[in-house]
Amino acid sequence: MSALLSGFALGLSLILAIGAQNAFVLRQGIRRSHVLPVVLTCALSDAVLIAAGVAGFGWLVGSAPWIAPVFTFGGAAFLLVYGGLALRSAWRGGAALQLGDGQRESLRGAVLTCLALTWLNPHVYLDTVVLLGSVASGASSRLLFGIGAVTASFVFFFSLGYGARLLAPLFARAVAWRVLDLSVAAVMWGIAAKLVLA
Template sequence: MGAAVAGFSLGFSLILAIGAQNAFVLRQGLRREHVFPIVLTCALSDAALIAAGVAGFGALAEALPWLESVMRYGGATFLTVYGARAFRAAWRGGEAMEVGRAAGSLRTALLTCLALTWLNPHVYLDTVVLLGSISAQYDNAVAFALGAMTASFVFFFSLGYGARLLAPLFARPVAWRVLDVLVGAIMWAIAAKLVLGG
């Protein structure tokens, strides 16, 4: 249960930060265009990448025992920096959701979604490398992976279908500040747990 909750928390916090993919999902949700296929594509892509990271890292960690420590402290460093960036964004403020023109056809929307997902190097860093390495810290890596996958489904479906409700809120810069503080706090808490070996 603890591994699943940790996987869910980390997976959710990693995809919270606004990026090209999330902004696209928000735009589609706000315009109510092709929401289901878009959010399903994002969630399934994440699930595939998480599975690859957890399965691949586990086998690699067995072959190279020293790799676990390297990835533990490397992951903690990454999370600390990522958290600091979120806190800096909260301090600076000035962010606001800008809704642009969404793609018209389903084909164009799906191709755009796939490109924003699979051609983004941060996706591999977050899902394959980071989640894969952190999963090795838990006895039940499968539960960790399932927790992270569940977070992706919850996040993308909530984002796509809840976009209309969020539009007025995220038009205000203070909402982004609160979100960034939450992301930073989660990142630093998980980094501390990794370093302390908890």
């Protein structure tokens, strides 16, 4: 039982940090746009990565030195573009409200964006495959540790995606969306800069 709780606590602590993926899930939740597919995509992606780390595949990242630069610069480029789109939304002001009231973005676009924010982020691999994998190797039960970490991911993403609805009254005004979009752009560009300059 202690391995299960340890996996849950560590998994939750790693995912709580505000990042590109969390900002996207929050935005989708507030807009009530494809929330279930988005949170499932995030949680299932995490589950795959956590399972790989717990199973002992963390050595792959260390044994293939070309993987890290590819994901680092690819992820940074994607974050720069996504940050630019958020900045454009902030400039337009209220565009998110209009999208929520009328046409909806495509399910395919939402899921592909979510997959890119997850799988092109090198920190995801360090947190799930390398860090959780190495800690799991010292746990009394790797299986229970992994189940705990995966459970934390599901609890977090479903809470964030569906809990964001509580913020809907605040985001009924265009100025709130502008602030959120500016914040998202700053987070995306900050992470991109950190990836390139690290």
